[in-house]
Amino acid sequence: xxxxxxxxxxxxxKMVDISDKKESARKAIARSSVIMNKNVYENIxxxxxxxGDVLAVSQIAGVMGAKQTxxxxxMCHPIPISGVDLSFEWLxxxxxxxxxxxxxxxxxxxxxxxxxxxxxxxxxxxxTVYDMCKAVDKGITIGPTYLLEKSGGKTGxxxxxxxDTE
Amino acid sequence: xxxxxxxxxxxxxKMVDISDKKESARKAIARSSVIMNKNVYENIxxxxxxxGDVLAVSQIAGVMGAKQTxxxxxMCHPIPISGVDLSFEWLxxxxxxxxxxxxxxxxxxxxxxxxxxxxxxxxxxxxTVYDMCKAVDKGITIGPTYLLEKSGGKTGxxxxxxxDTE
Amino acid sequence: xxxxxxxxxxxxxKMVDISDKKESARKAIARSSVIMNKNVYENIxxxxxxxGDVLAVSQIAGVMGAKQTxxxxxMCHPIPISGVDLSFEWLxxxxxxxxxxxxxxxxxxxxxxxxxxxxxxxxxxxxTVYDMCKAVDKGITIGPTYLLEKSGGKTGxxxxxxxDTE
Amino acid sequence: xxxxxxxxxxxxxKMVDISDKKESARKAIARSSVIMNKNVYENIxxxxxxxGDVLAVSQIAGVMGAKQTxxxxxMCHPIPISGVDLSFEWLxxxxxxxxxxxxxxxxxxxxxxxxxxxxxxxxxxxxTVYDMCKAVDKGITIGPTYLLEKSGGKTGxxxxxxxDTE
Amino acid sequence: xxxxxxxxxxxxxKMVDISDKKESARKAIARSSVIMNKNVYENIxxxxxxxGDVLAVSQIAGVMGAKQTxxxxxMCHPIPISGVDLSFEWLxxxxxxxxxxxxxxxxxxxxxxxxxxxxxxxxxxxxTVYDMCKAVDKGITIGPTYLLEKSGGKTGxxxxxxxDTE
Amino acid sequence: xxxxxxxxxxxxxKMVDISDKKESARKAIARSSVIMNKNVYENIxxxxxxxGDVLAVSQIAGVMGAKQTxxxxxMCHPIPISGVDLSFEWLxxxxxxxxxxxxxxxxxxxxxxxxxxxxxxxxxxxxTVYDMCKAVDKGITIGPTYLLEKSGGKTGxxxxxxxDTE
Numbered sequence: 001x002x003x004x005x006x007x008x009x010x011x012x013x014k015m016v017d018i019s020d021k022k023e024s025a026r027k028a029i030a031r032s033s034v035i036m037n038k039n040v041y042e043n044i045x046x047x048x049x050x051x052g053d054v055l056a057v058s059q060i061a062g063v064m065g066a067k068q069t070x071x072x073x074x075m076c077h078p079i080p081i082s083g084v085d086l087s088f089e090w091l092x093x094x095x096x097x098x099x100x101x102x103x104x105x106x107x108x109x110x111x112x113x114x115x116x117x118x119x120x121x122x123x124x125x126x127x128t129v130y131d132m133c134k135a136v137d138k139g140i141t142i143g144p145t146y147l148l149e150k151s152g153g154k155t156g157x158x159x160x161x162x163x164d165t166e
Numbered sequence: 167x168x169x170x171x172x173x174x175x176x177x178x179x180k181m182v183d184i185s186d187k188k189e190s191a192r193k194a195i196a197r198s199s200v201i202m203n204k205n206v207y208e209n210i211x212x213x214x215x216x217x218g219d220v221l222a223v224s225q226i227a228g229v230m231g232a233k234q235t236x237x238x239x240x241m242c243h244p245i246p247i248s249g250v251d252l253s254f255e256w257l258x259x260x261x262x263x264x265x266x267x268x269x270x271x272x273x274x275x276x277x278x279x280x281x282x283x284x285x286x287x288x289x290x291x292x293x294t295v296y297d298m299c300k301a302v303d304k305g306i307t308i309g310p311t312y313l314l315e316k317s318g319g320k321t322g323x324x325x326x327x328x329x330d331t332e
Numbered sequence: 333x334x335x336x337x338x339x340x341x342x343x344x345x346k347m348v349d350i351s352d353k354k355e356s357a358r359k360a361i362a363r364s365s366v367i368m369n370k371n372v373y374e375n376i377x378x379x380x381x382x383x384g385d386v387l388a389v390s391q392i393a394g395v396m397g398a399k400q401t402x403x404x405x406x407m408c409h410p411i412p413i414s415g416v417d418l419s420f421e422w423l424x425x426x427x428x429x430x431x432x433x434x435x436x437x438x439x440x441x442x443x444x445x446x447x448x449x450x451x452x453x454x455x456x457x458x459x460t461v462y463d464m465c466k467a468v469d470k471g472i473t474i475g476p477t478y479l480l481e482k483s484g485g486k487t488g489x490x491x492x493x494x495x496d497t498e
Numbered sequence: 499x500x501x502x503x504x505x506x507x508x509x510x511x512k513m514v515d516i517s518d519k520k521e522s523a524r525k526a527i528a529r530s531s532v533i534m535n536k537n538v539y540e541n542i543x544x545x546x547x548x549x550g551d552v553l554a555v556s557q558i559a560g561v562m563g564a565k566q567t568x569x570x571x572x573m574c575h576p577i578p579i580s581g582v583d584l585s586f587e588w589l590x591x592x593x594x595x596x597x598x599x600x601x602x603x604x605x606x607x608x609x610x611x612x613x614x615x616x617x618x619x620x621x622x623x624x625x626t627v628y629d630m631c632k633a634v635d636k637g638i639t640i641g642p643t644y645l646l647e648k649s650g651g652k653t654g655x656x657x658x659x660x661x662d663t664e
Numbered sequence: 665x666x667x668x669x670x671x672x673x674x675x676x677x678k679m680v681d682i683s684d685k686k687e688s689a690r691k692a693i694a695r696s697s698v699i700m701n702k703n704v705y706e707n708i709x710x711x712x713x714x715x716g717d718v719l720a721v722s723q724i725a726g727v728m729g730a731k732q733t734x735x736x737x738x739m740c741h742p743i744p745i746s747g748v749d750l751s752f753e754w755l756x757x758x759x760x761x762x763x764x765x766x767x768x769x770x771x772x773x774x775x776x777x778x779x780x781x782x783x784x785x786x787x788x789x790x791x792t793v794y795d796m797c798k799a800v801d802k803g804i805t806i807g808p809t810y811l812l813e814k815s816g817g818k819t820g821x822x823x824x825x826x827x828d829t830e
Numbered sequence: 831x832x833x834x835x836x837x838x839x840x841x842x843x844k845m846v847d848i849s850d851k852k853e854s855a856r857k858a859i860a861r862s863s864v865i866m867n868k869n870v871y872e873n874i875x876x877x878x879x880x881x882g883d884v885l886a887v888s889q890i891a892g893v894m895g896a897k898q899t900x901x902x903x904x905m906c907h908p909i910p911i912s913g914v915d916l917s918f919e920w921l922x923x924x925x926x927x928x929x930x931x932x933x934x935x936x937x938x939x940x941x942x943x944x945x946x947x948x949x950x951x952x953x954x955x956x957x958t959v960y961d962m963c964k965a966v967d968k969g970i971t972i973g974p975t976y977l978l979e980k981s982g983g984k985t986g987x988x989x990x991x992x993x994d995t996e
Contacts, residue, residue, distance in 0.1 A: 004209055004220070005301045008915050011213070012889050013223045013298075015896075017913030019855050019937045025517050035310075043170055047177070054170070056388045056510065057179045060572050061240050063513050064396070067568055067576055070897055072234060072290050073297045074227050074890050078897055078910055080576055082609065083515030085506050107517045109609075111912065111939075115304065116297050123289050123308070124238050131239050131282050132179075134313075135171045138281065138324045142289070142311040144201075147304050158304045174417050178391050181398075183415030185357050185439045191683050222676065222886045226738050229679050230894070233734055233742055236399055240392050244399055244412055246742055248775065249681030251672050273683050275775075277414065277441075336541055336552070337633045340749050343545070344723050345555045345630075347730075349747030351689050351771045367642075375502055379509070386502070389511045393572050400570060402731055404622050405629045406559050406724050410731055410744055443746065443773075447636065448629050455621050455640070456570050463571045463614050464511075466645075467503045470613065470656045474621070474643040476533075479636050490636045523849050554720045557842050558904050562728070564845075565900055565908055578908055580941065581847030583838050605849045607941075668873055668884070669965045675877070677887045677962075699974075707834055711841070718834070721843045725904050732902060736954050737961045738891050779968065780961050787953050787972070788902050795903045795946050796843075799835045802945065802977050802988045806953070808865075809972040811964075822968045 006075050015075050021111040026152030030118035032126040033091075033143030034100045040133050040140060041098035045090075055100075058128040059086045065124025066106055069117045076116050083107040084117075086125055099143060102126055113153050119145060172241050181241050187277040192318030196284035198292040199257075199309030200266045206299050206306060207264035211256075221266075224294040225252045231290025232272055235283045242282050249273040250283075252291055265309060268292055279319050285311060338407045347407050353443040358484030362450035364458040365423075365475030366432045372465050372472060373430035377422075387432075390460040391418045397456025398438055401449045408448050415439040416449075418457055431475060434458055445485050451477060504573050513573050519609040524650030528616035530624040531589075531641030532598045538631050538638060539596035543588075553598075556626035557584045563622025564604055567615045574614050581605040582615075584623055597641060600624055611651050617643060670739050679739050685775040690816030694782035696790040697755075697807030698764045704797050704804060705762035709754075719764075722792035723750045729788025730770055733781045740780050747771040748781075750789055763807060766790055777817050783809060836905050845905050851941040856982030860948035862956040863921075863973030864930045870963050870970060871928035875920075885930075888958040889916045895954025896936055899947045906946050913937040914947075916955055929973060932956055943983050949975060 008014040036044075044054045063084045070078040084106050091099040104121035106114040126142045133140055149159045174180045202210075210220045229250045236244040250272050257265040270287035272280040292308045299306055315325045340346045368376075376386045395416045402410040416438050423431040436453035438446040458474045465472055481491045506512045534542075542552045561582045568576040582604050589597040602619035604612040624640045631638055647657045672678045700708075708718045727748045734742040748770050755763040768785035770778040790806045797804055813823045838844045866874075874884045893914045900908040914936050921929040934951035936944040956972045963970055979989045 003302065004213070004298065006220075006223075006298050007213075008917065010917055012886065012916065012918075013893065014916070015893050015911070015914040017915070017937055019912040019939050032308075047170070047173075053388075054172075056385075057172070057240055057392055059510050060389055060392050061238065063511065064569075064572050065238055066513075068234070068238060071894075072227065072231055072238075073294050074223055074894050075294075076297060077912065078576075078908075080578065080608075080910065081513070082517040082575065084513040085515075086510065086512070087506065087508055088510075107515055109517050110910075115300060116293065119293055119296060119308070123293060126311075127282065127285055127289060128239050128241075130285060131242060132170065132172050134281060136169065138313050138316065139326060140312070142198075142285070144310055145292075145308040146306070147300075150304065160305060174419065176419060178388065178418065178420075179395065180418070181395050181413070181416040183417075183439055185414040185441050222883075223890055225676050226887055226890050229677065230735075230738050232679075237396075240396050243414065244410075244742075246412065246744065246774075247679070248683040248741065250679040251681070252676065252678070253672065253674055254676075273681055275683050276412075336545070336630065338552075338555070338630050339545075340751065342751055344720065344750065344752075345727065346750070347727050347745070347748040349749070349771055351746040351773050364640075379502070379505075386504075389504070389572055393570065397570055400566070403728075404559065404563055404566060404570075405626050406555055406728050407626075408629060409746065410742075412744065442744075447632060448625065451625055451628060451640070455625060458643075459614065459617055459621060460571050460573075462617060463574060464502065464504050466613060470645050470648065471658060472644070474530075474617070476642055477624075477640040478638070482636065492637060551720075554842065555724055558721055558724050561843065561845050562901075562904050576908075578910065578940075579845070580849040580907065582845040583847075584842065584844070585838065585840055605847055607849050667966065668877070668962065670884075670887070670962050671877075696972075711834070711837075718836075721836070721904055725902065729902055732898070736891065736895055736898060736902075737958050738887050739958075740961060779964060780957065783957055783960060783972070787957060790975075791946065791949055791953060792903050792905075794949060795906060796834065796836050798945060798977075800833065802980070803990060804976070806862075806949070806975040808974055809956075810970070811968050814968065824969060 013075055018111045023109055023111050024152050025109050026113050027107045028113060028115045028118040028150040029105045029148040030122045031148050032102045032122035032145035034126050034129045035141040035143050036098055038096045040137050043136055054132045055088055057132060058125045061128040062086045062104060062121040062125030066117045066121035069120040073116050077112050079108050079110045081108055081117060084121060113150055115147050115150055179241055184277045189275055189277050190318050191275050192279050193273045194279060194281045194284040194316040195271045195314040196288045197314050198268045198288035198311035200292050200295045201307040201309050202264055204262045206303050209302055220298045221254055223298060224291045227294040228252045228270060228287040228291030232283045232287035235286040239282050243278050245274050245276045247274055247283060250287060279316055281313050281316050345407055350443045355441055355443050356484050357441050358445050359439045360445060360447045360450040360482040361437045361480040362454045363480050364434045364454035364477035366458050366461045367473040367475050368430055370428045372469050375468055386464045387420055389464060390457045393460040394418045394436060394453040394457030398449045398453035401452040405448050409444050411440050411442045413440055413449060416453060445482055447479050447482055511573055516609045521607055521609050522650050523607050524611050525605045526611060526613040526616040526648040527603045527646040528620045529646050530600045530620035530643035532624050532627045533639040533641050534596055536594045538635050541634055552630045553586055555630055556623045559626040560584045560602060560619040560623030564615045564619035567618040571614050575610050577606050577608045579606055579615060582619060611648055613645050613648050677739055682775045687773055687775050688816050689773050690777050691771045692778045692782040692814040693769045693812040694786045695812050696766045696786035696809035698790050698793045699805045699807050700762055702760045704801050707800055718796045719752055721796055722789045725792040726750045726768060726785040726789030730781045730785035733784040737780050741776050743772050743774045745772055745781060777814055779811050779814055843905055848941045853939055853941050854982050855939050856943050857937045858943060858945040858948040858980040859935045859978040860952045861978050862932045862952035862975035864956050864959045865971045865973050866928055868926045870967050873966055884962045885918055887962060888955045891958040892916045892951040892955030896947045896951035899950040903946050907942050909938050909940045911938050911947060914951060943980055945977050945980050
C-alpha cells in the first residue's frame with residue numbers, strides 16, 4: 001500500500017530527496033472554479049471589453065502564483081516551470097448561479113511533477129476572482145479544486161475519473 | 167447596485183485607495199476542506215501521535231500563507247495581520263469518503279478587512295494537505311472554499327447563510 | 333547642505349530610524365516610459381480590445397511591484413501602501429517612434445514617503461512592457477524615470493520643474 | 499512579421515512553453531543610468547573610501563534584484579542565474595550634470611534568455627541610487643534603460659545599434 | 665510559571681492574537697559573531713579600503729534580512745520596522761583566531777517586539793560573512809547568537825546577564 | 831593561497847559566474863543548536879505528544895528557510911534544492927542547561943554547492959525555536975553554527991575536524 005513519503009525516520013516532515021530522479025518533460029492540469037450569483041456574473045461579463053477585466057487580473061495572478069508554489073507549500077521542491085496557461089469557461093447552474101471554471105496547465109522539464117503548481121495556479125486565480133468581486137457579494141464560493149490529469153515521471157500518467165468529480 | 171471598486175476611470179485595475187478609512191479591529195473566518203478516501207484518511211490519522219504530522223505541516227503552511235496574501239493577490243493591500251488561528255475537524259461522508267474541514271480565523275487592526283487573508287490561509291492549508299498525501303492518492307479533492315463570517319469595517323458584519331453553502 | 337542619511341557613524345549603510353516621525357497621509361507620483369518603433373506600437377494597440385492586453389499585464393505587474401519595493405531596495409522601510417493607480421498615455425515622437433508614458437501614483441498613511449514605491453511601480457510596469465514585446469523588438473528603450481511630485485511629510489511637497497525633465 | 503508570443507488562443511497572457519527549447523549558455527548585458535547634479539555627485543564620490551558607499555549598496559541591490567526578476571515580471575520564467583556582474587562609470591554632462599552609467603551582465607545556462615534579468619538588475623541598481631540620494635535631491639533622473647547585447651539561444655545574438663541609443 | 669503562547673486549544677501552533685496590544689516604541693539588540701582563522705581575517709581586513717568589502721555586503725544582507733523575518737519565522741507577526749543598524753567589532757582570540765562581533769539594533773513602533781528581527785538580522789549578516797569567505801576556509805564558525813537587550817512593550821525591559829553569555 | 835572569489839576587478843561584489851561548472855550531485859550538512867535552561871527544556875519536551883510541537887514548527891521553518899537562501903544571501907546562486915532533512919538531538923549540559931542540536935542535510939544536483947542552504951536551514955530552525963520559546967525565557971542562546979561536511983563539486987569533500995568544533 002502506498003504510504004506517505006514526506007516524513008523522515010523520526011516521523012518529522014522532510015523535503016523528499018529527488019537527486020536520483022531523472023529529468024523529464026512533465027505536465028499537470030488542475031481545475032478550480034468560482035460560483036456566483038447573476039449580479040456578480042453580469043458585473044464580470046459586462047466589462048469584458050474593458051482593458052483590464054476581472055479575468056485578466058485573476059489569470060495573471062494565477063501565472064504568478066504558480067511561481068510561488070515552492071514558497072507556499074512547505075515540502076515542495078523549487079522547480080523551473082517551463083510554461084503556464086490558464087483558461088476560463090462559464091457554466092450556467094440552476095437557481096441563477098454561474099460557475100466560472102478555471103483550468104490551469106503547467107509544464108516543466110524536471111525531476112518532479114508540477115501537480116502542486118497547477119493546483120496553486122488554479123487556486124490563486126480563484127482567490128483573485130473572489131477579491132475583485134467581494135465588494136459586490138461576499139457569499140461567492142470557490143468551487144472544488146482538483147487535479148484533472150498529469151503526465152510524465154515514473155509514477156505514470158493520471159487522469160481523474162468522472163466519478164471522482166463532484 | 168454595488169459595483170466593482172478595483173478599476174480606475176480607464177477601466178484598468180488599481181489598488182483601491184484606503185487612505186481615508188479608519189483603522190479598526192477586524193476579523194474574518196474562512197472555510198476550506200479536503201475530501202479523501204479511507205486510505206488517505208487512515209494514513210493521516212494513524213500517524214497523529216507522531217511529531218510532525220500532515221496536519222501540523224499544513225496548518226503552519228496556512229499561517230505562513232496568510233502572510234503572503236498581498237504578494238499573491240494583485241490588488242490586495244499589505245496589512246499588519248495581528249493573529250491567525252487554524253483548526254481542523256473531520257467529517258465522515260458517504261461512500262467511505264472523509265472530509266477534513268479547515269477553518270481559518272484571521273484578525274487585524276487596520277483600514278481594510280482580512281477576508282482574503284482568511285481565504286488564502288484556508289486554501290494554502292488545503293493545498294498542503296494535498297501535497298503531503300498525493301503520493302497515496304492524486305484524486306483527493308479540495309472542497310469548496312468560502313467566507314464564513316467577517317466583522318469590523320464600515321461595510322458591516324457578514325455571516326454566510328446556511329443556504330449559501332453547498 | 334543636505335547630506336546622506338543612510339549611513340551610520342561607521343560609514344555603513346543603515347535603515348534610517350523613523351520611530352519618531354508622525355504618521356501622515358502621503359502621496360508620490362512617478363513617471364517612466366517605453367519608447368518603441370511603429371511595429372511594436374501597432375502590435376500593442378491593435379490588440380487593445382482583447383481580454384488580456386500588454387498594458388493590462390504591465391499595469392498589474394506595476395501594482396504588485398509597488399508592494400515589493402522594500403524587498404528590492406535595501407534601505408527602504410516596509411510601509412502599508414494604501415493605494416496604487418497606474419495610467420498610460422501614448423505620445424507620437426519623430427522618426428515613427430512612439431512613447432508609452434507610464435504614470436504611477438502611490439499613497440500611504442505612514443511615517444515615511446512613498447517616492448520609491450511610485451518609482452518602483454513605474455519601473456516594473458515599463459520592464460513588463462519590454463518583456464511582453466521583446467519577441468518583436470529587443471531595441472525598445474525604457475525612457476527616463478523620475479519623480480513628478482510628492483506631498484505629505486515634514487520635508488514638504490515636491491513638484492518637478494519642467495526644466496528638470498529631459 | 500514577428501508578433502507577440504505571450505498570449506494564448508483566447509487572447510490571454512500566458513507563460514510561453516519552453517519545454518522543448520534546448521539549454522545553452524546565454525548572456526545579456528543591459529544599461530541604465532542615474533543623472534544628477536554636482537551636489538549629489540560629490541556626495542557620492544567624496545565618500546568613496548568609506549566602507550559602505552552608495553554604489554556598494556546599489557550594486558548589491560542589483561545583484562539581488564536580478565534574482566527577483568521572475569517574481570516581478572509576470573510572464574518571466576524562473577531560471578537558474580549562473581552569474582551577475584555590475585559595473586559603474588561616471589560621465590560628465592553639460593550644465594554641471596553627472597551621469598552614473600550602470601552596466602549589468604547576467605549569465606545563465608538555460609532554456610531562455612536573461613535579458614529581463616539584466617534589465618531588472620540595472621533598474622534596481624538605479625532605483626537604489628535614487629533612494630540613497632533622495633534626501634539630497636528628489637530631482638534625480640533614472641536615465642534610459644535598455645539592452646546592450648545578448649548572446650545564446652535560437653533567436654541569435656543581438657547588439658544594440660548606436661543609433662538606437664539616445 | 666510562564667508557558668508557551670504559540671499554541672491554540674487543540675495544541676496546534678497559531679500566530680498569537682495581538683489585536684488588543686497597544687502600539688509603542690520598541691527596540692531590540694542582538695549579537696552574533698563569526699570566528700575565523702588569521703588567513704580569513706586578513707583577507708577581510710586587507711581589502712577594507714575597497715569599494716565593496718565583505719562587511720559591506722554582509723551588513724546590507726542583514727538589513728534586508730530583518731525585513732524578511734516574518735516570512736522566515738512561521739509564527740512571527742509582520743511588523744513595520746522603523747530602523748535597522750548593524751555594527752561590527754573585531755576581537756582577537758587565542759590560537760590566532762579572530763572573532764567578528766555583529767551587533768544588530770532594530771526598532772519599531774508597533775504592537776509586538778522586534779527581538780526576532782534583531783536576531784534574524786544578526787544571523788543573516790553572519791551567514792553572509794560565511795558565504796563570502798567560504799572559498800578560503802569552510803571551517804569558519806558562526807558564533808553564538810543571542811538577544812542582548814530589548815525595551816518597550818508590556819513584558820518590560822530585558823538585559824542579558826553577563827553570566828548568560830558564553 | 832586561496833582568496834575571495836566574490837569580487838570583480840573593480841573590487842565590487844559579484845555573483846560568481848558558474849556557467850562552466852558541471853552539474854553534479856552535491857550534499858552539505860550543517861549544525862546549529864539552541865541552549866536553554868531546564869524550564870524551557872521541559873516546556874518543549876513535555877508537550878511532545880501534542881499535534882503541533884515547538885520542534886515541528888521549527889523544523890518546517892528550516893525546510894522552508896533552505897528554499898529562501900538565495901533570497902537572503904546576496905551573492906548566493908539560486909539552485910534547485912533536491913532534498914532537505916532536519917533532525918534534532920538533545921544534550922544535557924552542566925548547570926541544568928540543555929542543548930538542542932539541529933542537523934540540517936541539504937542535497938542538490940547542480941553547478942554549485944549547498945553549504946549555504948544547509949547553514950541557513952539550521953539557522954532558521956534555531957531562530958524559530960527561539961521565537962516559540964521566548965515568552966518563557968529571552969536568555970536562550972543560539973549555539974555555534976557551522977558546516978559539518980560537504981561532498982560533491984570540484985573543490986572536493988570537506989569534513990570538519992573535531993578540533994574546529996567547540
